Amino acid sequence: MGERAERRRRLQSKMKETGIDAFLITQNVDLYYFVGSVQTGYLVVPSAGEATYFVRRSVVRAKEEADVAVEELSSMRGFGTRLAQSYPELFGKPEGEKTIVAAEYDVLPVQQFQRLEGALPGARWVDGSMLIRELRMIKSAGEIEAIRQSARVIDIAYETAFAAIKPGLSEVELMAVVESVIRHNGHMGLMRVRGYNQEIITGMIGAGAAAAMPTYFDGPAGGQGLGAASPQSSGRRPIGADEPILIDIGCCIDGYVIDQTRTAVIGELAEDLALAYEVSETILRETEARLKPGTVCEELYEAALEHARAAGLGDHFMGFGADQVKFLGHGIGLEIDELPVLAKGFRYGLQPGMVIAIEPKFTFPGRGVVGIENTYAITETGFEKLTLSREGIATVSRQM
Amino acid sequence: MGERAERRRRLQSKMKETGIDAFLITQNVDLYYFVGSVQTGYLVVPSAGEATYFVRRSVVRAKEEADVAVEELSSMRGFGTRLAQSYPELFGKPEGEKTIVAAEYDVLPVQQFQRLEGALPGARWVDGSMLIRELRMIKSAGEIEAIRQSARVIDIAYETAFAAIKPGLSEVELMAVVESVIRHNGHMGLMRVRGYNQEIITGMIGAGAAAAMPTYFDGPAGGQGLGAASPQSSGRRPIGADEPILIDIGCCIDGYVIDQTRTAVIGELAEDLALAYEVSETILRETEARLKPGTVCEELYEAALEHARAAGLGDHFMGFGADQVKFLGHGIGLEIDELPVLAKGFRYGLQPGMVIAIEPKFTFPGRGVVGIENTYAITETGFEKLTLSREGIATVSRQM
Structure with missing residues (x-):
């Protein structure tokens, strides 16, 4: 059959x-x-x-x-x-x-x-x-291979974008670099989202204060965007030195999307922001340790929130204040907002074939967003990380 | 107020x-x-x-x-x-x-x-x-000015794309040129469409047989696309000599979209295709002559269809056979599919402030699509053509 x-x-x-x-x-x-x-x-x-x-x-x-x-x-x-x-x-x-x-x-x-x-x-x-x-929550081997292909392309786009970063370049100019690379590598030209009124614009490259602006988009980082008609994702603000550059990007090849985030900086981050980034990686590692069949989705969110609070970062976790979102990750596949959601109330046990983007992030109003996001497939014994891009804060020299 | x-x-x-x-x-x-x-x-x-x-x-x-x-x-x-x-x-x-x-x-x-x-x-x-x-059908002066801005950008994109045309370049590579130009000039990264399940991918650049492939998209030209998950708009097929290249593109700046189409060719078109293109321009001129307050929308469609039939092109008008669409144009503004529609059953009289994309096109299965599309604002006394790009078949030399 x-x-x-x-x-x-x-x-x-x-x-x-x-x-x-x-x-x-x-x-x-x-x-x-x-x-x-x-x-x-x-x-x-x-x-x-x-x-x-x-x-x-x-x-x-x-x-x-x-x-x-x-x-x-x-x-x-x-x-x-x-x-x-x-x-x-x-x-x-x-x-x-x-x-x-x-x-x-x-x-x-x-x-x-x-x-x-x-x-x-x-x-x-x-x-x-x-x-x-x-x-649709449980993907076949063919679907996971399609997502791997998108992961390969977004890794190329990420490395190309990273190499293009320089002071004064605007967020949207950097996003245009990503968009050109993914389009030349098979991106369909749009990413599909199921939620009513939700829109995806290749993700969000946002730096400093602009990245931390909240939006209608149901994610931890919003972005300034290009005006009130499109108040999310990248804007015209030039990227400056010593501020976090959140590179949250995706693409869609043969219908299947990938979602990944990396944090970069020209120069270096303030100590507390660098520390918050480290916490996001630690949360990701702790989440990975529990990524296997049977783990209950909401428990992953609760553990991450607990960790963020213990690190004194509870108010900054997944957005700030009233604009915090209450999840740690989301299923992806043909759409960017699939099941399961790693959030309270989602009692699904993990199953082989689930594909989940996990994105611990910390938002600092006026200063920026730091964090990381990988996409994982759940396997019989644990997980496969589909995201290929290198981790850690990616640093560009201030003297270019 | x-x-x-x-x-x-x-x-x-x-x-x-x-x-x-x-x-x-x-x-x-x-x-x-x-x-x-x-x-x-x-x-x-x-x-x-x-x-x-x-x-x-x-x-x-x-x-x-x-x-x-x-x-x-x-x-x-x-x-x-x-x-x-x-x-x-x-x-x-x-x-x-x-x-x-x-x-x-x-x-x-x-x-x-x-x-x-x-x-x-x-x-x-x-x-x-x-x-x-x-x-929303009647636009304010501010809305029309926003659409003029998108028209200026799409003209730049069109000229850049036209200069990039060469044998062997794929449709989607040419579309990537357009997308890069519009993005650097303020395009939001998406174009909004109201119709359920409808999607816009910057329009459609399609050449030869690929352009004439019908799709789920409610327009006269479909396109091969990038596979069954995205079966419309541009595909990977290389553009060849002597076949029509339909450059149907738009962008969205500050929320407002523009829609325009031009026909290009490397070398020259077969006589019947060139003639069909001429008919599309003639229909556009005849439509313009009636573009003023009071003209009933459906009458513009009927007159165009009548003209196409008289020219022996009735079967090719606005798609072919079962995949023909039954309109000549559509309102645009914040969305690409606004009122009024120039189609049977639309009894609206034209009014100042309406903005309408008018797109007489002819589809030849296995050979391609030719035609033209301009966007117009209806004024007190007639119309203003918002589209800036030069008309006529744009010809690229076969010896490059």
């Missing part, structure tokens, strides 16, 4: 467990995961039997890409009748009998959902998004 | 006309339009009186950016009570009396909507997305 057929089979097994008769999948990334295509349409997965991909556009392309039957869906009118023809047992029930149909409530817009409700009056709708997110 | 206060006043006026008591706005771009900030939260606009921006993150940043009162919203629990305190006449009604509350159904995910329903049991919800999209 192909990898994607196996994924659909696992989804069906979950659907049976939870009493779902059919799943209508329509988000790009979920479509790619289950059939290998992002063409616009609905993938209908019945609780048993074969799935069908009803495609609006492009049908031609979907037929080339997808590993299931593709049918043209010219309009929503008649979609109910089409489903009843394809799946009479599920969608051809007598009036009054309901079919339990799941959709991706976490991403599906209300307007589109209401059109589905109109098209399928016999459906009782349920939120199936956690089912999909939990399946 | 400031520009954004005026926008809120116009929204309130529309709300009164349509019987809406309050509008809860939460999408990034709409927030930016109405208060000048994209921080995560809900902007509550009552049908009369002052709006309040309830912000989850970052409150600090929202207070700096927004021109309305900002209140912290730590969780959805108690949001209803907070609203009843702030707006007792609207949200403090006796049990059984409903408040009509609008939300952006076209973008708001079902899960988040259901949380809102839970938080405000006294609300009767309605879709307000068209109200906002129609307000």
Whole structure:
């Protein structure tokens, strides 16, 4: 059985467990995961039997890409009748009998959902998004290899950016160096994020006070950005000497993202910032020591927070004050914000195949952000570090 | 009154006309339009009186950016009570009396909507997305100036890309040239699109057969892309001689996008393709002749389609066969897919302040796409062409 057929089979097994008769999948990334295509349409997965991909556009392309039957869906009118023809047992029930149909409530817009409700009056709708997110949490060997490839490219980009650092260069000019390298090495030109209203701009290269500015982005370091229309990530501020330069970057190759952070400086960091950086590495090492099947996600966050507090850095951990975020790491794969999250309330035990970006960072308002971020795959016996870039504070001479 | 206060006043006026008591706005771009900030939260606009921006993150940043009162919203629990305190006449009604509350159904995910329903049991919800999209359809002088700035940058990028064209260079390498130029000139690093599952990758540079490949992207030219995970825009195929190179690019500066297309060739185009290009320019000229207040949007599409058919190019107009798109142009501003659309069913009369990208193109499967796209602002007496780049087929010598 192909990898994607196996994924659909696992989804069906979950659907049976939870009493779902059919799943209508329509988000790009979920479509790619289950059939290998992002063409616009609905993938209908019945609780048993074969799935069908009803495609609006492009049908031609979907037929080339997808590993299931593709049918043209010219309009929503008649979609109910089409489903009843394809799946009479599920969608051809007598009036009054309901079919339990799941959709991706976490991403599906209300307007589109209401059109589905109109098209399928016999459906009782349920939120199936956690089912999909939990399946996607465990990566196959092929997915992990795709992330390794992104890790190799981001390492090249990091070394190129590091070599380009000089006083007076702006954050966004340094980011342009990264973007050029990753684009020439297969980066798709965007990184996907699931959270509503969240946006990723290749990550964030931020120096000094600018890096420490909080933003709407759900991460420990925000960045000044290029104005109120884009108030995150890199800005026009020139990089100065003796301030931390946070190089938090990613790329997306063949759909799979990597996320890594390194801290650099022109000259040297103040002692307390250098110490905070050391604490971030120590937390990462302590986290690594527990990265193996069975460890509970929230415990990794709690241990890291405890360590930060014991080091007198509790207020600076993962952001500052009211803008602190309450996690240590996050799953990555086709999207940057996958499960599991290393945060309170996430009781998942680690499992082989999880891929997690772990990013202990410390924010000092007015001064900058220091920290490190590696991406790891959980293995049968522990972990594989997918991130390749050298660690430690990367220092550029003040005399250039 | 400031520009954004005026926008809120116009929204309130529309709300009164349509019987809406309050509008809860939460999408990034709409927030930016109405208060000048994209921080995560809900902007509550009552049908009369002052709006309040309830912000989850970052409150600090929202207070700096927004021109309305900002209140912290730590969780959805108690949001209803907070609203009843702030707006007792609207949200403090006796049990059984409903408040009509609008939300952006076209973008708001079902899960988040259901949380809102839970938080405000006294609300009767309605879709307000068209109200906002129609307000945003008419740009202010400041917005048009922002788009002019993006037009200036994309002209520089186009000239730089054109100078870089040589046989054997891949589409994506040429796109990387564009991306580097726009990034160094203020491009935010992404272009926003409203449509669910739609993605923009700086536009599309596509040559020959690759450009003519259809995609999920709702435009006349798709592109091969970088694999099934990103099956649109530029790909790795080397650009060859005597094939059309479609350079459809945009950028986003201070939140505002531009969209323009030019056709280039190394050597020369086959006669029929060159002729089709000429038809696209003629259609553009004929459209321009009618670009003034009062002209009905759909009539511009119909006239263009009619012209294409009369030229024997009906099957190639705006895509080929089943993958044709049924429009001639689209509004642009903060997003690439704004109102009005020049398409059947869009009965809007043109009005001063509308900004529209008009893109007559012809697709030849296996051979390529030719065409042109300019962005225009509608004025009191006609139009201003915002696009600056020279027109005509841009020719590169085969002997380089």
